[in-house]
Amino acid sequence: MDIFLATRRRRTADESRTLILDVATRRLREYGLEGLNITGVAEEAGISHATLIHHFGSSGGMRDALTDKMTTDLVADLVLAFDAHVPPAELAQRVFAALAEGGHAKLLAWRSIAGDSSPHDVTAVANLFGKLLDTTQKALGAESREQVQMIIYLVALASIGYGMAGSVLADALGMNTQQVEAFPEWMTSHIT
Amino acid sequence: MDIFLATRRRRTADESRTLILDVATRRLREYGLEGLNITGVAEEAGISHATLIHHFGSSGGMRDALTDKMTTDLVADLVLAFDAHVPPAELAQRVFAALAEGGHAKLLAWRSIAGDSSPHDVTAVANLFGKLLDTTQKALGAESREQVQMIIYLVALASIGYGMAGSVLADALGMNTQQVEAFPEWMTSHIT
DNA sequence: TTAATTATTGACATAAATGTCAATAAGACT
DNA sequence: AGTCTTATTGACATTTATGTCAATAATTAA
CATH class of the missing domain: 1.10.10.60 (Homeodomain-like)
Known part of the structure; x- marks a missing residue:
């Protein structure tokens, strides 16, 4: 035995x-x-x-810790994408890629759909976007601050939407894979 | 007694x-x-x-019925926004308004975050977007089909992102209410 | 080796959500 | 009036999720 x-x-x-x-x-x-x-x-x-x-x-404690971690990861990815030396068009594409990635979009969806128990700290993201604004404005030269804000706002919103409903919407519009893949470049070349 | x-x-x-x-x-x-x-x-x-x-x-049956209803409402709002006689810029703004509205964005977030038990029918939305594509292409004249698809894709993605994280992102970018309110018009005037 | 810290766990308790079922009754129809 | 359909409900059963606690043991420090 x-x-x-x-x-x-x-x-x-x-x-x-x-x-x-x-x-x-x-x-x-x-x-x-x-x-x-x-x-x-x-x-x-x-x-x-x-x-x-x-x-x-508690269970909620675990979920809170998870959102914290995901937020940290999101900021880290943005920091990684951010490089003051690349031209604004490529910078926009990097921001797009960082935000559109599945996990981050899922985080934002979660925040939007869950009964938000605790308000979260966005200063890290705000600081990051501040630097992004400065750099982009410098690179674009003559554009006004408001103009730059609008551009980045658009890119960021489209990125989030892409990560959330990009494939479904592409289907509804009858777009093929090549078109979808070409979208980020098309967008950045059309709005800067 | x-x-x-x-x-x-x-x-x-x-x-x-x-x-x-x-x-x-x-x-x-x-x-x-x-x-x-x-x-x-x-x-x-x-x-x-x-x-x-x-x-x-069952509980799941109720939730399924709710997503069905919300999807129907979304399509109905899009149909309402859709009018072949209005200029494309205003059409884009109407699509933006219809998609960005809180409830619809919440539906899409839900679909993206919930363990999707049942794949849903998107033919109604697809038909609608087909008509939207035709009309817009006609109105814009010379633009190619791919170009029109890209434009609508961008508007729709930005709308969804707006409904999902618009206010948070605006805060992070230091945009005030006026700027946020001016965004739809700015976007449509810059991409068409 | 000994002691202290604390990560780990099984057993238990509790609450909440879901689902079942037989009985009831509101409205429609004849 | 009487009959039929079925929406409605309380009581019960079951499952699941969450949380508690005292005991155990792995690791570190002394």
Whole structure:
């Protein structure tokens, strides 16, 4: 008769938190908001749900931490895309790519559809866009500040819409893949 | 001692369904997806949750019916905005207004964030956009079909993004209310 | 080796949401 | 009036999600 003594894996608190948030991110992508219950996340992460509560306090705490992480990732991607030395047209394309990427669009959709419990900090994004405005304005030369704001506003809005409903809308308009892929360049070349 | 004999209100099935979906729509707007539980909807509608299940079969059935209704409303608004006799710039603004309106943007966000159980029919929207393409192309004269598709694609994407994150993004960019309000006209005058 | 910290967990408790069912009754029709 | 359809409901059952707690054990520090 075998006696099986189970051993526990003990991670640092940080390791556990990132493990959990990684699983939650994947589940959000795959199952939508319904995938963000602590029972399911814990099971998929291979831990007990009590452990999850220990690290995040509650189910809402986990979701808050996830939105924080996704926001941080979004800003990081924008920072990465941002380079003062590239021409504004390419800069616009990079911003487009960064915002349109599935996960970020999903974050914004979530924020828009969920009963927003806690208002979030947008100063990081605001600072970033401030720099973006300055650089673009300098690069475009004569354009007024308002003009630059409008341009970036348009690019950003289109990016978000693209990440959210781009493929569905392309279908409805009868556009093929090549056209959709050509869209970012077409847009930036038409509005700057 | 008073004896109170409760009387039931008996609606037609259609009346009950529309009553329930109206309440659900309001609750979606106010509380987000969490507001769409049959218990809460039934309570706010003044009926028992068993009645709600009777009419929609299940909780998911109610949500499916709601997305169907919202999609129908979206198409109806687009049809209303669509008038072959108005100049393309104003047409673009009408499409913008129809898509950017809160409820529709919320529908698209929901579709994007929820675990999409059932693929929905988009032929109605596709037909509508087909007519929109034809009319716009005719009005713009020399433009190629691809060009017209790109233009409408851009307007539609920006509209969706506007309905979803317009105010947040405007804040991040330091735009004031006047600028935001001027945006639709600015956009349509710059891309057509 | 010993002690201290704390991540981990199973068992339990609770709340909330969903679904089932048989009985009731409101309205339509004859 | 009587009959039929079916919308309506309360009570119950079930499932799921969330949260609590005391005990355990992995790791670190002394």
